[in-house]
Amino acid sequence: MTRLEVASATAMACRRDAIDAVLDRIYERHVADVDRWVRRLTGPCDDVEDLVHEVFLVAVRRRGSFRGEASVKTWLFRIAHNVVRGRRRSERVRRWLFARHAEKLPAERVAIVTPLEEIEQREQSARLYAALDRIPDDYRVALILYEIEGLSGEQVAELLGAPLGTIWVRLHRGRARLLCELSREEEP
Numbered sequence: 001m002t003r004l005e006v007a008s009a010t011a012m013a014c015r016r017d018a019i020d021a022v023l024d025r026i027y028e029r030h031v032a033d034v035d036r037w038v039r040r041l042t043g044p045c046d047d048v049e050d051l052v053h054e055v056f057l058v059a060v061r062r063r064g065s066f067r068g069e070a071s072v073k074t075w076l077f078r079i080a081h082n083v084v085r086g087r088r089r090s091e092r093v094r095r096w097l098f099a100r101h102a103e104k105l106p107a108e109r110v111a112i113v114t115p116l117e118e119i120e121q122r123e124q125s126a127r128l129y130a131a132l133d134r135i136p137d138d139y140r141v142a143l144i145l146y147e148i149e150g151l152s153g154e155q156v157a158e159l160l161g162a163p164l165g166t167i168w169v170r171l172h173r174g175r176a177r178l179l180c181e182l183s184r185e186e187e188p
Helices: 003-042 049-060 071-103 116-133 139-146 152-161 164-186
Strands: none
Touching: 003 049, 003 071, 003 139, 049 071, 071 152, 116 139, 116 164, 139 152, 139 164, 152 164
């Protein structure tokens, strides 16, 4: 190897190490936020950790596409939103397929051994997320970030990359649709 080739290989190794260090810092700084977002966007589910890891895998794969026009937090939120949306789509297909073929599968009964309050809380949470599933995604995400996550309107606007006025409209319409869905559920 020539000196130029050795210098080039050394520079590339140093660059890779620097990129890895930056990615490690991004993970350490934002993993709690991404975990919380994924939990809020998915509702009650068992694979939150898998989704969080998927978000960071996508971030690593797409690190070259980060232009720096938005904050890293905004970039990660958009990735998390897209990962969760993709998972929700695939879950809808699975539920549809399961519903079509459920009569062919043996019924399994799972005994629930939990306190009454936990059962009621899970039922309420499931009803809420079922109603949220039935409203448009733009309204759903804005409601989750503002009402459940507790972010300000400005923070929601920044994360979604939308004007603040648009966020207020989405929240207003989202609340109306959510209330309509919840009241429909309560009708006999």
